[in-house]
Amino acid sequence: MAMIKCPDCEGALSDGARLCPHCGWEKGTYLDAKGKVRTVLPQRVSVADIDLPFWSMIRIALKWAIASVPAVLLLILIGVVAIRLFSMLVDQLHLGQ
Numbered sequence: 001m002a003m004i005k006c007p008d009c010e011g012a013l014s015d016g017a018r019l020c021p022h023c024g025w026e027k028g029t030y031l032d033a034k035g036k037v038r039t040v041l042p043q044r045v046s047v048a049d050i051d052l053p054f055w056s057m058i059r060i061a062l063k064w065a066i067a068s069v070p071a072v073l074l075l076i077l078i079g080v081v082a083i084r085l086f087s088m089l090v091d092q093l094h095l096g097q
Contacts, residue, residue, distance in 0.1 A: 003012045011022035
């Protein structure tokens, strides 16, 4: 267990403690804009089991792959143009000498 500093009284407390032994500050509390003490409650998240047929998963993967083709082509085009511009710049620098 590590020791942390209380944001209210700056006293030392264990990171496993729920309350500050010096001032009673509760972990997960804060002051809102009006000065009221608010408590942050932990949120529970549950993930439902998704039952998809195998071929549905394959179709989804293929749609994503096909949708990425224009982006890949655009990146290749940008790379070719950048290489051309760079080579033209290098040629001009060599001609000027």
